[in-house]
Amino acid sequence: MIPVITIDGPTASGKGTVASRVAAALGFDYLDSGALYRLSAYKALKENADLGNEEVLGELAGALAPRFESGRIFLDDEDVTDKIRAEEVGVAASKVAALPKVRAALLDVQKRARREPGLVADGRDMGSVIFPDAPLKVFLTASAQARAQRRFNQLKEKGIVANIDTLTRDLEERDRRDMQRPVCPLAPAKDAKILDSSELTIEATVAQVLQWYRELTR
Template identity: 60%
Template sequence: MQHSQPIPVITIDGPTASGKGTVAHRVALQLRFHYLDSGALYRLTALSALRHKVSLTDEHALSKLAEKLQCRFEGDQIWLSQENVTAAIRAEEVGNTASRIAVLPMLRHALVGLQHSFRTAPGLVADGRDMGTVIFPSASLKVFLTASVEARAGRRYKQLIDKGIPANMDDLLKDLRERDARDSSRAVAPLKPAEGAHILDTSELTADQAVDQVLKWYAAVRKQV
């Protein structure tokens, strides 16, 4: 009797600006898998909260906002209902707000079902902070990207300057350290490598090198099936 194989999932977790979004997106393109930027879901919730002037301490109201999100990913574009919010959700205020509300248990629970809905054939690459530990614990391959805070701040600085957004390196370093502390110490789904995850330090790697390594790990996993 044959059993259908579960839809494969590759999880790529890591701290802010570790390169996980770029790597996950490119891996998904190479494999022709679907892509989930889970951090974008928190940013979308944060953007909605800021626009609707919802208190960031009102866990119930924030959870309701999250449950009603109508979003989709099209390539590297992110849509909220009928609006392209790709640039809007990358604003520093939205990122900081997302980091603050991501510690709320009710909000995280409200987004679980939405995240699971992205797991469709032929496969999914999901990036975030708890993809391998909480959302997809039975993933085919789990990767945890890391990089020095200096390397990450440098990347974020370049991203902002390239977009014409003013940036200060000292402020970015302070912000990243604060986000790391919040993400790692929160009571629910703290940032940490999943059990069995491959650790990849991207401090000295190009995006292409990181993508190649993840694809090699996945090819090895497929051989074992």
């Protein structure tokens, strides 16, 4: 069976960075499932679609044909790598991800990403729903304060002004929404390894995931 490592966790927990580095270290493919929801939200916002209209949003998600090339993401030949990381898109993505028809539309896209020699997938339900048979499931978390500080630093590096208290409140609200949604709420898989990175560097976090995987494959 094609091996899969799933890395789930809340917004701004660093799961994308960790997953991509783990994939590179192992020579595996990388799936940023969150990007699919952000792409759906970006498309909806761009077309002024009603974020409460599940039917329309499901159709938009099902029609997505993104390209992932050299670390960049393209949608309709537009480089949207940075655009889909905007806070407005992130908030909309959290709402869109709660809609069953959107999740159903993107389900097959995610499952098809499982290819030789292996896959590292990050998201919110990769281990609990999409790849329940993954040999290693990681739930990467960190305090809202630690995540807000990381997001603040990232925005500052890009020259974007932000307020850390506002970022913290937004993250806490998104956590509540993600954990309380009726469909696939944010929660670790029953057999997931919990990794709190509040006090860890990215390098240390990656090293821990690689250690767990290598212990399984010895």
